[in-house]
Amino acid sequence: MDRIERSMSLTGEPPKALNTIQKIATLWGMTGLAILVLAALNTSFPNKGLWLVLSLVSIVGGIVLFAKGAYAGKPEGIKNHGVWFKSVSGRGFWAWVAGISLTGFYVILYFYAELLGLNPGGENRGVIALFDPLSLLLSGNPASQWFVYGTLYTIAIIAFGIKFIWKYRHNRYERIRTFSVMFFQTAFAFLIPEFMARLNESEAYNLPYYDLKSVWPLNYYLFDGYSLDGLLSSGNLGLYMLIFGVASIFIITPILTYKYGKRWYCSWVCGCGALAETAGDSFRQLSDKSMFAWKVERWVVHSVLVFAVVMTTALVSTYLGNDPGAHWLTRDIFLVGVGVFLTLPFAAIWYFKRDSLKKDAKLGAIAYLVIILALLGIHFGSGNDNIFLFEASNLRQWYGFLIGAVFSGVIGTGFYPIFGSRVWCRFGCPMAAIMGIQQRLFSRFRITTNGGQCISCGNCSTYCEMGIDVRAYAQKGENIVRASCVGCGICSAVCPRGVLKLENGPLDGRIDANQVLLGNDVDLMALVNKK
Amino acid sequence: MPLHQPMEHIVIIGNGISGVTAARHIRKQSDKRITIISAETDHFFSRTALMYIYMGHMKYEHTKPYEDWFWKKNNIELKRAFVQQVKPEAGELILSGGETMAYDKLILAVGSKPNKFGWPGQDLDGVQGLYSFNDLQELELNAPNNKVCKRAVIVGGGLIGIELAEMLNSRGIPVTFLVRETSFWNGVLPSGESEMINRHIKKHHIDLHLGVNLKEILSDENGKARAVVIAETGEEIPCDLVGLTAGVTPNIDFLKDSGIELGRGIKVNRFLETNKPGIYAIGDCAEQHEAIGNRRPVEAVWYTGRMMGEVVAQTICGNRIQYNPGHWFNSAKFFDIEYQTYGWVHSDQRKPEYEDHFHWIHPDDTKCITIATHRDSGKFLGINTFGIRMRHDIFDKWLTEERSTDYVIQHLGAANFDPEFYRSFETEVLSAYNSQTVNV
Structure with missing residues (x-):
């Protein structure tokens, strides 16, 4: 009797239980995945197109139905009941299963694509062959492991994006932002590059895969030899794309980051951010908020940035050096230019913003600059072709392996259920590092703290995917200006007392304008704030 | 050569927001020895967040505003014990188990306990x-x-x-x-x-x-x-x-025989001093001899606890200062509806004769505001806002400047604190306000 009641219960009791709709949804979604697994195990499907559609529809349908079971018919509001009780979002058994499976998938994807059925010489097999019909439809080429990955990635962002919008349907900032990431992923990362591949059917074009919204240094392969060759041999379009790529980081990014903070990119446009904000939303609370993690973050992310700069400089200078006289830009001019270009902003920050820099930031900045300039100097001093002590192509290979594959893929996404959804963005992304420096020192963006209303509950810090201890600032009445903030807006959403607001405003008083307002009379607050 | 004087020992009973705020601010200003005693938990946590632990939004560790190393780093000693007795004459506390602890100054920040009104069965299990x-x-x-x-x-x-x-x-x-x-x-x-x-x-x-x-x-x-x-x-x-x-009531049973003056709570003057020299009371457990403005003599509110902690720290560090709270504010959340209040808006029963109310409610039944106005002067007295976030600093400023309600309504947009892209309702509020004024 009791058992019958339990299984018929639609409301569930402890908030971790799945209701009937969610159970059906899970089954449906898993069926879709099972088709992919069967295909990977070389089950031969008679009508690949049909089975592919069936699989993808099941995955999307399962996720959307799951969201319906979770949120439909319930009052609008914060939906975090049971987050820490559930096995998958509370680092329990299913979190480890999911983490290990995802990690395994990434290892196969990056290093053993033949297990998925990749067969560059002949006809694809396995799960990659299942995707051939869709790839042929879009680009006219057979699928690769990257096409399979790109399709699943986009599907995940769309389906979990719908779930996210359902969950935060009361919050217009979150709705619009999620539409934005879904659009940029689908159009810029998925469809446009496939259509660009169509252009290559003509002799005049030789375009590389180029996701226009993926900005160097996140898009570290933009300056690879093959990419530069491809762009430069594709007429004006290729040239414009290259110019756009350079302008993206050196002109567009600084302007938009000044006006809106790095969120314009990290939580509105970027593909990594898109996955983290949608599929990763269930894991955002797992990020490490300790002071120790923050220290590690600062050293690691800026080291990756230095690595990316050195590697790209080496690649471009090798490219220029391979064919002296082919371009107006010679290798020596380029290297001197890089040196000057890095030194100038460094000196400017040192001079104008010295009060904003903590001791370890100064130490780190000097160390990094010395490393880069020393490498440049060694090249000029030695005068041989083997620049930077290392061969550029070796450097590029190591970067691609360590940063591109292991860090951003295997660890960054595979470990979502253990370390949270923004491990890569926080500890690894060189693009985030550049924008972070700017956001901390020179941007209108901040999270405003609403006077003395904070009750130190900790929801903001807990649900910060970047591991920022938001509460530490809010309870002091201090605005939050942190390099790593991606502006997802969830701290503001989960705050039960209306304390936090993401805003763009004047630089004056951006950091601690409101400390005076913790509630006591002004004379006392003047004493309290005396430093 | 100066005589070596042992550092003054400040003992704080209670590791809630009041006691911890006092400790932090004493540490900011001095090297005094500080001990916080609590029977409840080893470390400070946010009491207001207890509900989120039960609902699974957070775990206990997330409700701790400071990492565990914070206390040692700032040389604040933590003692897990229950204080059974305070002996003001001896400058001594008796802890459960018979242990004693000497203090030079004592801050009572012992909080509240739930009210029980003598209902039959109120002490049953469950x-x-x-x-x-x-x-x-x-x-x-x-x-x-x-x-x-x-x-x-x-x-x-x-x-x-x-x-x-x-x-x-x-x-x-x-x-x-x-x-x-x-x-x-x-x-x-x-x-x-x-x-x-x-x-x-x-x-x-x-x-x-x-x-x-x-x-x-x-x-x-x-x-x-x-x-x-x-x-x-x-x-x-x-x-x-x-x-x-x-409701709650100050948690003061253990002080009954201490000689410290008690009423509903621990009686304090505006300096948060009890009748016993060197003993102070702050937060939920403190009771003002006379209410300050419209405030109640016992204010069991997070913010006032924090404010009293800041004040008493000044006094203990040699800058004797009155508890002089600024404009009233508070907030809460009722299921999905957030509530904030600035200044005074009274209920229908408690409303003074001169207080007029303007009430606006959104058709979706989750947002409303009430603005209180002085009938004679038109002065803005306070606002209650539900489902719409408002800026504390703006309302604090308007209250200090003694703005009129007309002014506040016309500038309501400047006080909006909702997230970006949210729909705003200033136009609706303004037109409702205008039509109401015309009707009168």
Whole structure:
């Protein structure tokens, strides 16, 4: 009797239980995945197109139905009941299963694509062959492991994006932002590059895969030899794309980051951010908020940035050096230019913003600059072709392996259920590092703290995917200006007392304008704030 | 050569927001030896976040505003003990187990305990309040899910009552909510707001009973609560948990024989000093001899606890200063509806004769505001806002500048603190205000 009641219960009791709709949804979604697994195990499907559609529809349908079971018919509001009780979002058994499976998938994807059925010489097999019909439809080429990955990635962002919008349907900032990431992923990362591949059917074009919204240094392969060759041999379009790529980081990014903070990119446009904000939303609370993690973050992310700069400089200078006289830009001019270009902003920050820099930031900045300039100097001093002590192509290979594959893929996404959804963005992304420096020192963006209303509950810090201890600032009445903030807006959403607001405003008083307002009379607050 | 003087020892009883704020600010200004004693937990946690632990939004560790290394780094000693007795003449505390601790100055920041009004059965198993970490652990035993707890009855319609209702609701436990007032919290909220919250509570499938009192709690054969009886109707409601949330009262029983002057709370002057030299009381447990402005003599509010902690730290560090709170503000959340208040907006019953109200409610029944105006001068007295966030600093400024309500309504947009892209309602509010003014 009791058992019958339990299984018929639609409301569930402890908030971790799945209701009937969610159970059906899970089954449906898993069926879709099972088709992919069967295909990977070389089950031969008679009508690949049909089975592919069936699989993808099941995955999307399962996720959307799951969201319906979770949120439909319930009052609008914060939906975090049971987050820490559930096995998958509370680092329990299913979190480890999911983490290990995802990690395994990434290892196969990056290093053993033949297990998925990749067969560059002949006809694809396995799960990659299942995707051939869709790839042929879009680009006219057979699928690769990257096409399979790109399709699943986009599907995940769309389906979990719908779930996210359902969950935060009361919050217009979150709705619009999620539409934005879904659009940029689908159009810029998925469809446009496939259509660009169509252009290559003509002799005049030789375009590389180029996701226009993926900005160097996140898009570290933009300056690879093959990419530069491809762009430069594709007429004006290729040239414009290259110019756009350079302008993206050196002109567009600084302007938009000044006006809106790095969120314009990290939580509105970027593909990594898109996955983290949608599929990763269930894991955002797992990020490490300790002071120790923050220290590690600062050293690691800026080291990756230095690595990316050195590697790209080496690649471009090798490219220029391979064919002296082919371009107006010679290798020596380029290297001197890089040196000057890095030194100038460094000196400017040192001079104008010295009060904003903590001791370890100064130490780190000097160390990094010395490393880069020393490498440049060694090249000029030695005068041989083997620049930077290392061969550029070796450097590029190591970067691609360590940063591109292991860090951003295997660890960054595979470990979502253990370390949270923004491990890569926080500890690894060189693009985030550049924008972070700017956001901390020179941007209108901040999270405003609403006077003395904070009750130190900790929801903001807990649900910060970047591991920022938001509460530490809010309870002091201090605005939050942190390099790593991606502006997802969830701290503001989960705050039960209306304390936090993401805003763009004047630089004056951006950091601690409101400390005076913790509630006591002004004379006392003047004493309290005396430093 | 100066004589070596041992550092003054400041002992703080209670590691809540008041005591911890006092400790932090004393440390900012001095090298005095500081000890915080608590029987509740090893470390400071946010009491207001207890509900989120039960609902699974956070774990206990997330509710700690400072990492555990913070205390040692700042040389603040933590002592886990229950203080049984304060001996002001000896400058000594007696801890449970007989241990003693000497102090030079003592700050009492001992907080509150849930009210019990002598109801028959109020001490049965399965009857509890919700204030301390211990209460939360008890709740986890009494109401882990809707199999063990098939129905809960909450007695008392205040902020903790509605939080407890939300908590139990999150685990699918049916809740009956007994409220003595004719409408939820209408001793504090004007009727328009109070009624909106009534409807919101019912929308969450809470069985809300207004205008009823608890007669008694019935026991089963094991001394566990099995039902409550409503005084007005004699109706018997079977339940497995009775939540007593009819307010809190200062937790001062252990001070009865100490010679420290007590009333409802620990009596203090504006300097937060008790009648005993070197002993101070702050936070929930302190009772002002005379109420400050419209405030109550005992203010059991997070923010006032924090403010008193800041004040007493100044006094202890040699800058004797009065507790002089600025403009009143507060906030809460009723299920999905956030509430903020700035200045004074009184309920219909407590409203002074000169206080006029302008009330605007959104058709979706989740947003409303009430603005209080001085009838004669047109001066803005305060605002209650539901479902729309407002800026503390702007309202603080307007209250200081003694702006008129006309001015406030016309500039309401400047005070909006909702997230970007949210729809704003200033135009609707303004036109409602104008049509109301014309009608009068």
